[in-house]
Amino acid sequence: MIDDTFLEQLRDDARQLQYEPDDVMTTRIAARVRARVSEEAAGGVAQLLARWFRPVVVSLAALSLAAVVGVGWLELYPEPAPGLDAVSSSQTVDVSVGGDVFSVE
Amino acid sequence: MMSATSMFGGASIGSLALDRSVFTAERAQTRSATNEDPIEARAITAVKAGDAGSYGYLVSKYTKRVVSIAWGIVRNAADAEDLAQEAFVKAYENIARFKSGEPFGPWIYRIVTNLGLDLIKHRKRFRHEEITDAAPAERRDRADLPAITNELAARIDRAIQSLPEMQRIVARLYLVEQFGHTEIAAMTNLTEGTVRSHLSLARGKLKEKLADLHGGNND
Numbered sequence: 001m002i003d004d005t006f007l008e009q010l011r012d013d014a015r016q017l018q019y020e021p022d023d024v025m026t027t028r029i030a031a032r033v034r035a036r037v038s039e040e041a042a043g044g045v046a047q048l049l050a051r052w053f054r055p056v057v058v059s060l061a062a063l064s065l066a067a068v069v070g071v072g073w074l075e076l077y078p079e080p081a082p083g084l085d086a087v088s089s090s091q092t093v094d095v096s097v098g099g100d101v102f103s104v105e
Numbered sequence: 106m107m108s109a110t111s112m113f114g115g116a117s118i119g120s121l122a123l124d125r126s127v128f129t130a131e132r133a134q135t136r137s138a139t140n141e142d143p144i145e146a147r148a149i150t151a152v153k154a155g156d157a158g159s160y161g162y163l164v165s166k167y168t169k170r171v172v173s174i175a176w177g178i179v180r181n182a183a184d185a186e187d188l189a190q191e192a193f194v195k196a197y198e199n200i201a202r203f204k205s206g207e208p209f210g211p212w213i214y215r216i217v218t219n220l221g222l223d224l225i226k227h228r229k230r231f232r233h234e235e236i237t238d239a240a241p242a243e244r245r246d247r248a249d250l251p252a253i254t255n256e257l258a259a260r261i262d263r264a265i266q267s268l269p270e271m272q273r274i275v276a277r278l279y280l281v282e283q284f285g286h287t288e289i290a291a292m293t294n295l296t297e298g299t300v301r302s303h304l305s306l307a308r309g310k311l312k313e314k315l316a317d318l319h320g321g322n323n324d
Contacts, residue, residue: 014265
């Protein structure tokens with residue numbers, strides 16, 4: 001692997017340049033990794049449940065929203081009940097007087 | 106200072122790049138040796154089976170080396186720490202893809218190297234976009250510097266540091282971290298030929314700068 005004496009000697013001398021993290025740093029890294037890894041492991045179950053429940057919750061929310069909007073719309077713009085005029089205008093009354101038949105709207 | 110974690114924005118830690126590195130790491134594993142540490146092999150099996158507690162063994166075994174590799178790339182203790190942490194978490198998240206029976210080392214070294222390379226690439230882009238007249242003041246604390254005990258090591262460090270980026274990273278992995286060409290190629294996603302080429306160019310420059318140390322007796 002080593003190509004020549006120069007690199008070989010340099011490699012021997014450069015070995016001491018490896019960075020040595022102190023105990024505080026290594027402990028901190030271990031603690032943070034442990035915390036994140038256990039978060040991940042706990043998150044696994046929660047995520048599984050969330051994957052199942054999320055679509056159900058979204059569907060229910062959409063239905064509720066549609067119902068609320070529908071009820072609100074009906075309250076704002078109630079459909080008018082047909083009045084007497086409307087009924088009478090749509091029907092004709094035939095009146096027979098002296099043998100003649102008159103149609104009255 | 107922007108930490109690696111915040112820079113990567115949590116889940117978006119260059120996920121594409123990481124996936125690439127994880128997948129290519131799987132390919133590289135086929136060439137690597139089998140795991141000769143039975144405790145490590147058992148820990149990996151346990152972690153794969155869902156025992157997160159067993160991951161502690163792997164973390165404690167590899168932390169120092171992983172931090173050293175990260176430091177060599179970013180030259181900053183806080184970022185090296187963040188990178189190491191992120192690398193271990195990513196390795197855990199992808200442990201299902203890890204081939205049982207292989208040593209964990211090459212895999213985690215590869216992940217941390219890729220995260221480090223992504224970070225400096227991001228920083229470079231960020232620096233280009235940044236509109237500033239004055240360079241930020243150099244801030245270093247003692248933890249940012251390795252314990253360079255003698256002038257010889259300090260000179261070698263300065264010489265390596267003066268190299269262009271990829272030559273510097275390859276030279277550091279070869280000279281300081283003592284990895285071979287094949288290992289460096291697997292860690293950096295470069296071909297072995299490119300690694301040799303970077304190393305050869307670095308060698309020329311280092312020889313110029315350090316001629317008085319190791320002489321010019323072998324060209």
